[in-house]
Amino acid sequence: MSGAALRLSGLACLRGGRLLFAGVDLVLAAGGSALLHGPNGIGKSSLLRQCAGLLPIYAGTIDRQGSVALADERLALDMELPLHRALGFWARLDRVDEAALDRALHAMALAPLRDVPVRMLSTGQRKRAMLARVIASGADIWLLDEPANGLDDASVALLGAAVADHLAVGGIVVAASHQPLLLTDPVRIAMAAHVPDPAQEASCD
Numbered sequence: 001m002s003g004a005a006l007r008l009s010g011l012a013c014l015r016g017g018r019l020l021f022a023g024v025d026l027v028l029a030a031g032g033s034a035l036l037h038g039p040n041g042i043g044k045s046s047l048l049r050q051c052a053g054l055l056p057i058y059a060g061t062i063d064r065q066g067s068v069a070l071a072d073e074r075l076a077l078d079m080e081l082p083l084h085r086a087l088g089f090w091a092r093l094d095r096v097d098e099a100a101l102d103r104a105l106h107a108m109a110l111a112p113l114r115d116v117p118v119r120m121l122s123t124g125q126r127k128r129a130m131l132a133r134v135i136a137s138g139a140d141i142w143l144l145d146e147p148a149n150g151l152d153d154a155s156v157a158l159l160g161a162a163v164a165d166h167l168a169v170g171g172i173v174v175a176a177s178h179q180p181l182l183l184t185d186p187v188r189i190a191m192a193a194h195v196p197d198p199a200q201e202a203s204c205d
């Protein structure tokens, strides 16, 4: 993971004909982290989705070195399957072995729930399952959208430990959060500073 890198240069995002943000720059090397903050609807999730390659780039560039995993509000797990098998679907796609999946379940204290169908999990347990998917993926770059939402204090501490471990081995983390979170010394991006002025917005129509 030591070659991981993420570079955003002059990044802008257009959604529904509206320029959400522009001019976002960020350079992260192995072990680096960033925290996106700002009010609801300002574009934090949109920026993470651009980094994951799921939303088009309106202007600027994203240069990624390494694989990417995104945890957002979408559960993306088969509700009818036991947790272990539902996560196994992603583990096969990510080409990671059973041991990696078991380590991720353990990291988020989900091992006792491995045989419980996803639909029976609580909100916080589902959130932990989404995070376990990212941990198991072995991806270099973790994109975490409000990762602490719905987690109790013990689970936030587990997530903090998983993030610290990931950074220690040269991973990269970009998180969007309203809460000061897990990351000890992130690059902070205040999204409000990147809201275009109305004249610029009008020129996008």
Ligand SMILES: Nc1ncnc2c1ncn2[C@@H]1O[C@H](COP(=O)(O)OP(=O)(O)OP(=O)(O)O)[C@@H](O)[C@H]1O
Pocket (backbone or CB within 6 Å): 015, 016, 020, 038, 039, 040, 041, 042, 043, 044, 045, 046, 047, 176
């Ligand atoms: N599919 C879409 N088409 C058009 N506009 C969208 C779409 N999805 C989201 N938006 C708009 O894009 C803006 C940014 O949304 P985004 O989810 O990125 O914000 P956010 O900063 O993550 O907000 P929150 O803190 O509430 O999670 C919002 O105004 C939202 O309504």
